[in-house]
Structures are given as C-alpha cells and as structure tokens.
Amino acid sequence: MTTMLDRILESKHDEVAERRRTISRADLDARIAAQSAPRGFRAALDSKAGSGYGLIAEIKKASPSKGLIRADFDPPAHARAYAAGGAACLSVLTDERWFQGSADYLAAARAACDLPVLRKDFMIDPWQTAEARAMGADAILIIVAALDDGAMAEIEAAAMEQDMDVLVEVHDRDELDRALALKSRLIGVNNRNLKDFTVDFQRTYELVGHAPGDCTFVAESGLSKRSDLDAMAEHGVRCFLIGEALMRQNDVEAATRDLIG
C-alpha cells in the first residue's frame, strides 16, 4: 500500500532534483556566507527545559491531514508571538506542495526574532542541508522512516559540517535504535502515524525509557493543552514540538504562554 509518506517522498525526489539543477553550489555558498552563525537549537531547548518546558513552536499554514490551518498566515508575526510567549525554538515548514510552506517563511520568521529555527521538511539529500543553512536554518530534521542508515549518516554529517543541530524523528523502537547509531542526541518521537494520521501519545511514553540519559527527548504532534504536557512530564518528557493547536489560536502569544507558562 502506498502511504502518504511514500507519496511525499516521491514528489520530494523530483522537486530536489529540479532545484539541484537550477541552483548552483556557488550561489548556495554565497547565501550561506551572508547568514549569521547558527543559533544553538538544542542548547536553547535544554536551557528552557531546565526550568520548565522546552517548546519548539511550529509555523504551519496547512498539512496533509488537516488542509488549511491558518488563513491569515503571517510568519514574522507568529514568530514574534511565539518568542514573546516563551517558546525556546521555532519550527518552520518549508515544503511547498504538501504543507504550503516556503523557504521565504523560514527566513522571515528567523529575521523577526532571536530564536533558533528548525527547517521542517523531508530531507532526502545532503544538498538540502546547505540549502537549509542558506535560508537561515539552525537545525534540520531527519525522519528515520524516510531514509536508510547510510543516507541518514550522510545528511547528518552535512548538517553538522554547517554547525546545525539535527532533530532525529522516530516512531518506534526499531527506528529509535537506528537513530541512536547517529551522533545527534536530539531525538523526537512523532506521535502521529504518517500512514493513517492517527495520534497516540503512548508512542512517546513507550520510547522515552529507552533513550539514553544524554538525549534531549522531544514529544511531537497532537499536543494541544497544558494537561497533555503535564502528563508527558510525568513520564520525564519536558520538550515538545507543537504546531496546529497554537496556529489555530487568535492570540498566539497568550496561548503559548498559557501552554508552557
């Protein structure tokens, strides 16, 4: 059966191949040289989690599971609201076809605040890490379900060469074991099944006990209220990636503060 992840990855291969044809490495290098140094993504998350909750607040216009989430989409305004509300980091969707995201949204969000920013996209090629840094990203995502071990290691090495952090996303015990063969100790558990979009917090509860103590452990997807976070904290999880629930709020700053304050 072809899953949504399969469909996304298939289109991503064509899309990345096309950009590789049209954007020269010299152009990317010039844009990287013009960027400010990466802001420490994991360090910012750890710092906030040390005295409360570490929130990666996501700027997300639409998704395959929910369609359009926010009509009055304004990345710089959302970035400022998340920062004022106490978020540790931002995540910005840059995938255009499935999430209506954009590299321009990431650049605009980063310029509007001083938080480190994750490029939220489907990384299939080390070239995308240079592209991520050229747009200003401080961290990239590796989805273990999307890659073989060799590709993961190459993409991680390319990101680390650019001094970016790497969030490694897993769904089950096998994927966690593969993630732990990498160097990054920033591990996310996606509670959303990327095949049928169901959300199950049990995934996080089951995996957190298997992560070594030197990991920063992040629960992702489907979290919407303070009691969700407090329940996670009872299992030892203090870092969260949250998009839709915050993006649907009229007052994003107040909602962010209420959630983690």
Ligand SMILES: O=C(O)c1ccccc1NCC(=O)[C@H](O)[C@H](O)COP(=O)(O)O
């Ligand atoms: O959000 C989706 O529908 C989706 C579908 C297929 C692949 C990935 C998907 N989401 C990416 C994410 O990881 C979430 O945007 C992120 O964890 C935040 O989730 P939420 O708080 O539920 O918006």
